[in-house]
Amino acid sequence: xxxxxxxxxxxxxxxxxxxxxxxxxxxxxxxxxxxxxxxxxxxxxxxxxxxxxxxxxxxxxxxxxxxxxxxxxxxxxxxxxxxxxxxxxxxxxxxxxxxxxxxxxxxxxxxxxxxxxxxxxxxxxxxxxxxxxxxxxxxxxxxxxxxxxxxxxxxxxxxxxxxxxxxxxxxxxxxxxxxxxxxxxxxxxxxxxxxxxxxxxxxxxxxxxxxxxxxxxxxxxxxxxxxxxxxxxxxxxxxxxxxxxxxxxxxxxxxxxxxxxxxxxxxxxxxxxxxxxxxxxxxxxxxxxxxxxxxxxxxxxxxxxxxxxxxxxxxxxxxxxxxxxxxxxxxxxxxxxxxxxxxxxxxxxxxxxxxxxxxxxxxxxxxxxxxxxxxxxxxxxxxxxxxxxxxxxxxxxxxxxxxxxxxxxxxxxxxxxxxxxxxxxxxxxxxxxxxxxxxxxxxxxxxxxxxxxxxxxxxxxxxxxxxxxxxxxxxxxxxxxxxxxxxxxxxxx
RNA sequence: GCCCCCAUCGUCCAGCGGCCUAGGACUCCGCCCUUUCAAGGCGGCAACGGGGAUUCGAAUUCCCCUGGGGGCACCA
Numbered sequence: 001x002x003x004x005x006x007x008x009x010x011x012x013x014x015x016x017x018x019x020x021x022x023x024x025x026x027x028x029x030x031x032x033x034x035x036x037x038x039x040x041x042x043x044x045x046x047x048x049x050x051x052x053x054x055x056x057x058x059x060x061x062x063x064x065x066x067x068x069x070x071x072x073x074x075x076x077x078x079x080x081x082x083x084x085x086x087x088x089x090x091x092x093x094x095x096x097x098x099x100x101x102x103x104x105x106x107x108x109x110x111x112x113x114x115x116x117x118x119x120x121x122x123x124x125x126x127x128x129x130x131x132x133x134x135x136x137x138x139x140x141x142x143x144x145x146x147x148x149x150x151x152x153x154x155x156x157x158x159x160x161x162x163x164x165x166x167x168x169x170x171x172x173x174x175x176x177x178x179x180x181x182x183x184x185x186x187x188x189x190x191x192x193x194x195x196x197x198x199x200x201x202x203x204x205x206x207x208x209x210x211x212x213x214x215x216x217x218x219x220x221x222x223x224x225x226x227x228x229x230x231x232x233x234x235x236x237x238x239x240x241x242x243x244x245x246x247x248x249x250x251x252x253x254x255x256x257x258x259x260x261x262x263x264x265x266x267x268x269x270x271x272x273x274x275x276x277x278x279x280x281x282x283x284x285x286x287x288x289x290x291x292x293x294x295x296x297x298x299x300x301x302x303x304x305x306x307x308x309x310x311x312x313x314x315x316x317x318x319x320x321x322x323x324x325x326x327x328x329x330x331x332x333x334x335x336x337x338x339x340x341x342x343x344x345x346x347x348x349x350x351x352x353x354x355x356x357x358x359x360x361x362x363x364x365x366x367x368x369x370x371x372x373x374x375x376x377x378x379x380x381x382x383x384x385x386x387x388x389x390x391x392x393x394x395x396x397x398x399x400x401x402x403x404x405x406x407x408x409x410x411x412x413x414x415x416x417x418x419x420x421x422x423x424x425x426x427x428x429x430x431x432x433x434x435x436x437x438x439x440x441x442x443x444x445x446x447x448x449x450x451x452x453x454x455x456x457x458x459x460x461x462x463x464x465x466x467x468x469x470x471x472x473x474x475x476x477x478x479x480x481x482x483x484x485x486x487x488x489x490x491x492x493x
Numbered sequence: 494g495c496c497c498c499c500a501u502c503g504u505c506c507a508g509c510g511g512c513c514u515a516g517g518a519c520u521c522c523g524c525c526c527u528u529u530c531a532a533g534g535c536g537g538c539a540a541c542g543g544g545g546a547u548u549c550g551a552a553u554u555c556c557c558c559u560g561g562g563g564g565c566a567c568c569a
Contacts (some may be wrong), residue, residue, distance in 0.1 A: 021569090022569050054569065056568095057569080187496075191565090235553095252563095255562080257504080261563090292551065293506085298506095299517090301518095326503050464529055467530085
């Protein structure tokens with residue numbers, strides 16, 4: 001099955017991994033992490049990262065989800081070498097387009113006696129499961145209600161519909177060495193004779209996924225722990241096809257802050273929701289990588305290149321990690337501060353324009369660039385930026401609490417009036433000149449920095465919280481600064 | 494009910510028989526810096542789930558218990 005092209009020059013089988021989401025939902029953070037681990041492993045081992053669409057469930061798959069998954073992956077920067085939209089040696093990477101291949105495999109399995117037509121009714125199966133469970137046994141269906149092969153063939157020939165089930169060999173057991181979980185064994189009495197082909201002729205997940213892993217030459221199946229107990233089915237199928245089993249790697253699942261399975265009620269689970277909230281892809285990737293893996297030393301902020309170099313599947317943690325946005329937020333702040341001012345302006349500009357409801361002209365863009373470094377230091381999320389720079393581009397509203405807290409204090413009126421007067425006549429408008437002017441004023445008026453400067457902040461920005469004052473005033477410009485000071489002065493009188 | 498997996502600070506990780514009076518990061522709390530808010534610096538609180546066993550020695554190995562998670566579909 002494995003072709004020569006998959007062999008590296010040193011004779012080692014080259015790594016081929018796949019990320020195979022099904023378009024029945026948005027790409028969520030757990031999926032993102034699984035994709036990332038596949039990506040890191042492939043990149044670090046000179047391997048091939050494949051994106052496949054496990055869309056055998058036509059009823060639940062939608063184009064909206066298909067698009068979301070691709071966009072989310074691209075946003076994260078997890079580019080794939082083969083698969084959806086980029087193509088490769090396989091004709092198609094969509095399972096919905098490989099139906100005949102699955103049907104052929106199933107036909108072969110039936111011919112070999114490794115699978116059989118099943119006519120058991122849902123009611124029969126239901127009752128069987130109830131009874132075996134009540135009897136303290138595993139509710140695994142073993143084909144006990146099925147007719148003989150000859151009879152089955154006759155009924156099929158007569159046009160009756162049936163599912164096809166894989167005949168799990170019993171007694172028996174399947175053991176495999178999972179890279180993160182070590183040796184795992186399942187007794188076949190725990191494994192159901194699972195359906196591989198539905199009565200409508202479409203394959204189930206187990207069949208399609210296994211056939212594809214074999215056909216695509218997947219060497220390492222890296223996926224969520226929810227599939228751990230399905231692995232015997234996949235191994236049995238693989239070997240029934242005469243193929244060699246892949247190496248399995250089951251990643252623990254992501255939990256919500258309450259330790260329960262991560263779900264909507266914990267907040268956003270969709271990757272793109274984080275983008276929209278103002279998270280940076282780099283921060284997200286860094287955070288996700290550390291949820292279950294560490295580079296081994298004390299580093300927590302680590303570049304993608306370093307991650308690739310140091311990532312090691314065998315050191316991935318076995319225990320489920322809680323997805324906690326607190327640390328993600330901190331990390332996002334770190335990444336925002338690391339951005340170049342240009343990159344930051346580019347990222348934040350649409351947000352600012354959206355907030356203003358209009359575009360920024362060149363002069364305003366220059367102002368934004370000027371203040372950008374100061375905003376970067378104060379933002380944990382890109383989406384916080386608009387509120388911080390709003391006073392530079394639009395009309396201000398006074399925050400009531402801020403006003404009451406500062407403008408009614410002793411010296412506030414004098415400071416505002418004095419600043420208006422002095423700033424109006426500053427010769428060269430610069431941060432240094434503004435600072436010098438105002439500091440001189442503080443001395444002249446015998447005001448502390450707190451008493452003399454805070455009122456100015458409220459006057460020009462509307463709030464007692466803003467980027468640093470001298471820079472803000474400088475960026476605002478002389479005319480508007482003086483106008484705002486005068487407006488405040490009138491309001492205070 | 495049955496099977497499988499997991500178990501170190503509130504959270505994410507380090508630790509792979511002695512280097513552990515258990516280390517780092519986030520959070521939280523002090524202090525410093527300071528025109529606000531941040532950022533930064535310094536310091537602090539905080540954990541090996543319980544019980545056996547092995548061993549000269551156990552967070553590290555084994556067993557049991559407890560707790561958490563996953564699975565048992567014509568979903569993936």
